[in-house]
Amino acid sequence: MMKNQPLVSVITPFLNAEKFIQEAIESVLAQSYENWELLLVDDGSTDKSSALAQQYASLYPHKIYYFEHEAHQNRGKSTSRNLGISKAQGEYIALLDADDVYLPQKLEHQVAILSSQPETGMVYGPTQHWHSWTGKQEDYQRDNIRPLGVQPNTLFYPPSLLTQYLNIDGIVPCTCGLLARKKVIEAVGGYDDTIQHMFEDQVLLAKICLHAPVFVDGNCWDRYRQHPDSSCSQAMQAGEYHYSKPNRPHQFYLNWLEKYITAQGVKDAELWKGLHKASFPYRHPVLYFLSRVQKKLKQIARKRLPGSIHRFVGTRLLRDKYIPPTGDVDFGSLRRVTPMSYVFGYDRGQPVDRYYIENFLTLYQDDIRGRVLEIGDDGYTRQFGGDRLTQSDVLHVTKGNPKATIIGDLTVGDNIPSNSFDCFILTHTIQLIYDVRAALATVHRILKPGGVALVTVPGISHIGDYQWADYWCWSFTALSVQKLFEEFFPKENIEIETHGNVLVATAFLYGLATEELKREELDYRDRNYQVTITIRAVKPQTP
Structure with a gap:
């Protein structure tokens, strides 16, 4: 059976991940799809995770492989993933961070999609934000599926997905959620070694979404562990990773994206519009600040002013752009469950x-x-x-x-x-x-x-x-x-x-x-x- 299955290379970079790496590895071993290889890339760990990775590589010599940078250096996530890609033998590339896990049918399901759609360069689905790994009862209630933000079970052609990522906050897929063709990743040059810390995943996603069609699946096959020691959690605590607030890493990514799509000769008007909108807080900080103040004043007005006054002022100033607050819509004579006419309006005039x-x-x-x-x-x-x-x-x-x-x-x-x-x-x-x-x-x-x-x-x-x-x-x-x-x-x-x-x-x-x-x-x-x-x-x- 394996002879007819394309090889999948799962790449797992890790840095001091002894607490979770075994569970990540075991989730790959538990896959229903058999033809895979796991490449463990050590980014200069100083804890027991190096020894654990080497142990698994020795136990599964033709399935699991251990790599590290020269002199056991810490080179960053992008460089580590690129090392894994360069060593991969598979037709497909899957990515799994050392603190996340795959569900058992992950590879089987996504390989089937790519195999049936030769033009598709990548597939991904929604990812579970996984709080309940702690075993605490209150954390089970916090588990949630990350929203896709786009129509599921749909093939998106370049550059439509990238435009959506710019326009809608928080819908960029998790790294563990995707499966891509190796030739597509190689064609776009893999990760950018100049961006190692934050938004490095979005750099690769942007390149792929500009280069090849991407299929967005409606099924969830992976879990993104939520814990305070993750790089994303630490960045958010430091204010470095928040879409609704300007931050340096986001600005750096947007600057990179502008240079990249310019170099690629991309002329798509909607993409450029989305990029300019996302870049507005950085290019016009004073205007952005004033818009935030205006928004805050509107929120205060909605809470303090009586609904009738709010509607009157809003409709006079904004006309059809005015949107009443929740619960403050005046339906008037339309608040009824039967129509004015059952005959298309013939009894009232021209339908x-x-x-x-x-x-x-x-x-x-x-x-x-x-x-x-x-x-x-x-x-x-x-x-x-x-x-x-x-x-x-x-x-x-x-x-x-x-x-x-x-x-x-x-x-x-x-x-x-x-x-x-x-x-x-x-x-x-x-x-x-x-x-x-x-x-x-x-x-x-x-x-x-x-x-x-x-x-x-x-x-x-x-x-x-x-x-x-x-x-x-x-x-x-x-x-x-x-x-x-x-x-x-x-x-x-x-x-x-x-x-x-x-x-x-x-x-x-x-x-x-x-x-x-x-x-x-x-x-x-x-x-x-x-x-x-x-x-x-x-x-x-x-x-």
Whole structure:
């Protein structure tokens, strides 16, 4: 079995770690994955940890290896890890500090991920902050999983993860949480020997995140021991390792990062924006101090001022940027568990989604020409087609609609003629069709070469009155629509837009009408709140 398993080199640097190193080593010996080697790198220890490491190396001569610097020097964590990397024989590199431990399936699980994803350079997951190693009952309650801060079970391409690390405090993975390809670590030059004490792990992570895709796993396979003698604990006690307060090691790392990404020619705007934001306290200390004072004053005001006064002042000065304190939001007439309207706001005026649908058809009214097909009736065809029409057809799924010229089901559609329509207006219909792919295949088939499908679908929506409850199958996102339409239309022939924002979404869910919102509110777009999605898809002129 081991012949088919890639070798993993686990690198453990240590300095005076006699209290914990045996437990770290034993956690590697307990791995369910068998094809590993453990490289113990002594960084000049003066306690019994050197002898313990040498003892394990003699007990497992073909699995565990002991290394030290020339003359038993103390060279630092980065240099020690680089020594281990240079001696490693494995295809994959795992890192384990001498006071941390792996859970038994750590290597098996992460090797499986990298083996199944050849383009992925590194994988990591969340790490347990381990307090309960003491055995004290109160410490068991303190154990917690370090938050990932990003979407789990996702592959991130350069430089998106590094940007996230700069924007969100405390989400950089622990050293023991990762597994990387050795060739990737070598390609980026490993650790930087000029940074030995703090943020040395982030230097390597930054290099990898700029060089290769990284898979973030949702599973925890390692424990990061919390104890006062660790280098991180001591640095935090000394004020050297705190994201929310400026400190020299952090500044030194950010300066290194700026030089590195400049030398690498990285132009990504979001990455540079995140770097400038993180560097702000160091480059503009006075402004940073004033911003902290302002924040403190706001906190005091929130506690001292009555809620009504706080809301009044905040909304007048900051408008939509004002965020009321917790418990101080005024819901007003929206504090209700039933909507104003169950029929999308038809009983109050124009439904919000119709505003977006009709704006969309107005924008592309020149496409509504020649022979046009519409679902249910030809209202939009006549309204927007005008004298460009040569024939108007109406498709209905069952008999009985006097306006219908074609009776047919889009999921079958055998009686709908192929290559026949210059335009197909399909507004807010496919959410009622379970087999969406079959329906879109029919849409593509019945269009003439060069024909246009003008389609709208709901994103954030309520189902409406009860007649739709037995038919409504789907709501969509821009991404799901993109993937669906690309199965039938060339990517370059598809135009997708999203419409809506948090206010519009809320109003629509309550059943409010277009007339109850301002135009600038309706037209403001936030892709996080997709109320209506519009699609223009063109069938190629030639197959």
